[in-house]
């Protein structure tokens with residue numbers, strides 16, 4: 001099976017989100033964890049999941065280029081650089097520097113940047129990113145523990161991360177469809193502008209953008225803009241019909257949720273779960289010791305694990321508590337401490353018979369999946385937009401990696417109604 005789309009994702013939940021979109025579009029997709037030493041798996045799309053959203057720039061660029069080389073060597077016809085639908089980054093990067101490095105490696109001079117995901121409330125109008133009804137900078141993302149987003153104007157945000165020049169393909173062109181979008185892209189390319197933020201408010205816009213970028217070596221954005229890509233391959237006669245792309249083995253074992261995401265959505269999901277299932281909320285500020293937090297959680301869980309209903313263990317905290325822990329330990333050390341604790345807890349849960357595990361948070365998922373020794377994920381049915389069940393290799397575990405802000409309030413309950 002020839003590799004059609006080669007993808008590089010800056011975190012593990014984002015990779016799953018993208019793979020889910022491609023599977024829904026009729027492509028077979030496998031998510032691999034890190035750049036594999038050996039050959040890539042056979043699939044229409046391979047998504048290399050990295051954990052580089054908040055890494056030092058040189059490290060993020062190095063890993064992305066290694067992933068790019070593996071994908072191009074395997075024959076990928078187009079590359080996709082997947083980052084967060086809320087454009088999570090800092091003025092140092094990593095969206096711009098990685099994108100610039102990929103363009104250079106591919107010998108290309110231009111790419112779009114479109115994080116829109118209307119189904120999950122992320123829309124872009126005149127370069128401004130909205131989350132639901134609020135500007136990005138008033139959506140809760142301004143309080144993110146690692147990448148606080150305080151500027152909603154993506155042209156400005158990306159300009160601070162690249163020297164390549166950032167333009168806009170605005171709503172009027174996007175609303176007219178692929179031909180008009182391509183015309184605007186050509187104008188920017190002719191002027192030597194390296195990047196274009198592209199407005200998108202509806203799925204129809206995303207489909208049109210997908211068509212417009214058919215011949216671009218690199219496409220960048222959230223999972224939304226990947227919606228239009230399978231159709232390009234189908235039109236070119238490269239993508240056969242795949243009716244069972246999301247079939248997974250039956251689910252087995254006890255059910256659990258671990259959360260390290262502090263997003264509004266995750267905090268709401270923990271709140272609802274508290275009314276229905278056993279929930280343990282860890283206090284990293286009171287016990288800033290990963291081993292002690294894990295020991296507390298694993299002793300609490302004793303006798304509570306069942307197949308039918310989950311236990312929920314959360315290290316998540318409100319912005320004031322996150323700020324207090326960061327003031328005490330520093331931002332990165334605070335994040336690393338909680339990630340270490342949650343990863344140890346997840347490994348302990350699997351040892352105790354958990355066979356279906358939901359992990360909330362991208363960085364947190366990275367830590368958990370790495371600790372569990374997972375090397376690749378097959379993508380299964382979608383629970384809520386952007387979050388499918390997956391089947392982990394080689395552990396044989398069912399995993400759902402939930403992006404912090406994704407999922408309905410009852411996500412931690414409804415996930416286990418599947419399968």
Ligand SMILES: Nc1ncnc2c1ncn2[C@@H]1O[C@H](COP(=O)(O)OP(=O)(O)OP(=O)(O)O)[C@@H](O)[C@H]1O
Nearest residue numbers: 145261263317322335338339361362363364403404
């Ligand atoms: N109580 C806390 N104090 C400080 N940091 C915390 C606390 N709880 C969690 N964290 C850290 O906050 C970060 C949350 O990031 P994570 O990516 O897991 O969630 P998210 O950003 O909501 O999800 P996504 O990236 O999928 O949108 C992690 O590094 C986690 O360790």
Ligand SMILES: O=C(O)[C@@H](O)C(=O)CO
Nearest residue numbers: 014017084085222362403
């Ligand atoms: O695009 C998104 O919002 C998610 O896939 C993600 O990357 C969160 O970490």
